[in-house]
Amino acid sequence: MSITVINLSKNYGSQVAVNNISFTAQAGSVLGFLGPNGAGKSTTMRMLTGYLPQAGGKASVCGFDIETQSLEARKNMGYLPENNPLYPEMYVKEFLDFVANIHQIKNKKQRIDEVITLTGLQTEQHKKISQLSKGYKQRVGLAQAIIHNPAVLILDEPTSGLDPNQLIEIRSLIKELGKTKTVILSTHIMQEVEAICDRVIIINKGNIVADDLLVDLISKHGEKTLEPVFVKLTKAQNR
């Protein structure tokens, strides 16, 4: 298993953000992480990436515990944070070079050119990040996440703010990456989940309310699409 999460929990003061969740994910699949706003998706991802310390439970990435072998775990994953923070004053290539240096990548130049082609940044590669449109910034964020060819990719709302054409391109890229890697992505767009995810976890108020293969989840509830299932599961908990 490339990602194993056991009873992971996190609270902010008395408010429980993530409540004892457990799940696993393996290579060669795209896992959709769904839930209403404030359900604990980002918090879970931040714990997995070692940004926030967990309050309880255990999790490992590629066999490395995120608490005790944090550096090793971080070496094996790529992360695109929510809202995609970047250094606006840096040039695209300069920024990718900086990230490549952190990961101590061999054949740095070649790899940077590779990810620029992969993410479709060729025409923008000599610009400053602050001059890019939102869609291209998103691609830079994705490029820095995959530059070291990580086994695990964690993407927090990777397609927010993209136009329809960019959406299709980025989705097919994620799907392509998912063939060999473990990809976890969070999103609010149900069509997107149906387009690229093999498996779905729905989380509500810090608890997992569904964890199933996409097709099974839809057929179990006797629906044709994911949307009514999502509404049913997350509304039921609210009452």
Add this chain to the structure above:
Amino acid sequence: MYKKELYGYLSSLVAYITIVIFLVVLGLFLWVFPDTSILEYGYAGLDSLFSTAPYLFMFLIPALTMRTLAEEKKEGTFEILATKPLTDGQIILGKYLSALTIVLFALLPTLVYYYSIYNLGVSKGNIDTGAVIGSYIGLFLLGGVFTAIGIFTSSVTKNQIIAFAIAVFLCFFAFSGFESASKILSLQKFDDVLLNIGINQHYQSISRGVLDTRDLVYFLSVIAVFLLLTKLILGGRKW
């Protein structure tokens, strides 16, 4: 990390403006303003340089360091850094050393003053070289302490202006606050202790040209304390 930060300084105006202001103000004090001018003073010494520079550092170094961590936190880019295989220690050290390098760049041109005074002496070379070397070491260590204070205050807030204000206050207090406090009548009993906590006492001692290990240990430990405090605050991730 160090390289990226240093290029960050060199490609923005902040560093250049700070260095230029430092040199211009110092030049004015040394050669033009009659109260502190070397030409009026009558002795071939750089004393007024070393008594003016700490007060300039007090304002200019916090201006250099105020954005280091505050901006990362505000823009969210700290999340990118923290989820890369870098320890918090490496991040802080990278930022510290790059800021210190800029301080060094500001100091280097002042060697010209030493050269001119060396040649201006009634008999050429009539200057206390030992004291000057000591003073430069003292000034550099002082810059090191102020930089550490600046990085620390930048870590406690997201707001650069607040970081700047607190840093100026802390630098001032550390430099001469303790000395002034030791003169308060009711604190007379502890005046030795208070004097020794303050930076000025140790700065003066090094300026005499005697490099005492006690002073060196003092400066290095103050730097270490502030950098460790920074690490502690970053580790908490409570912002």
